[in-house]
Amino acid sequence: MAEMSVTFRSIPGTQAAIGVAGTxxxxxxxxxxxxxxxxxxxxxxxLLAMAIGGCFCNDLHYVAAEMGIEIASVDVEVTAVFDGExxxxxxxxxxxxxxxxxxxxxxxxLVARARATSTVSNSIARGVPVAFHGGD
Structure with a gap:
């Protein structure tokens, strides 16, 4: 099992935050x-759309390396639709x-194998649980 953590902190003088993952x-x-x-x-x-697209772009390169395919270019566009309250x-x-x-x-x-192994899109599609701690 692998684990990754990111941290978000307020940017002084704004109501924005900076997210940090390693460097x-x-x-x-x-x-x-x-x-x-x-x-x-x-x-x-x-960021959610970027996570899906970014992960998939990386997966294309991982799978291409496994299949011995050299990629000249990749163009991925992710569209997320938002509804409800x-x-x-x-x-x-x-x-x-x-x-x-x-x-x-x-x-x-290549695309089919990358799609089958893409961590972020598969996690979302399967409904990964999210737990919140603190704030009480």
């Missing part, structure tokens, strides 16, 4: 004018275009 950071905020947001960073929905993601679409260095490479097989 990497990301700023999270709300759009300007929404609950004190200044639009300084991504909102949660954008509270606002929840009701659907996610991932559009994928992979250009291999060898035009005869099995791109369909």
């Amino acid at each position: 990497h950071t990301v700023v999270v905020d709300r759009p300007p004018g929404k609950a004190g947001g200044l639009g300084l960073g991504f909102n949660g929905g954008q 509270p606002l929840l993601v009701s659907a996610v679409t991932v559009d994928v275009k992979v250009t291999p260095a060898d035009p005869g490479a099995d791109v369909a097989g």
Whole structure:
């Protein structure tokens, strides 16, 4: 079993937060004018879509290496649809275009295997439980 942790802390002088994972950071905020947001960073929905797309991009490269396929370029677009109260993601679409260095490479097989092993999208699709602690 592997474990990863990230930390979020308020950015002084703003109502935004900075997320830290190892040596990497990301700023999270709300759009300007929404609950004190200044639009300084991504909102949660954008980060969720980025997690799905980013994980899938990495998985494409992992699987390509296993299959001996050299990838020339990857183009992935993730669209998340939000509905209801509270606002929840009701659907996610991932559009994928992979250009291999060898035009005869099995791109369909590559995408299918990457999809089958993609950690984030599979976790969401299976309904991973989320536990909150503190605040009391």
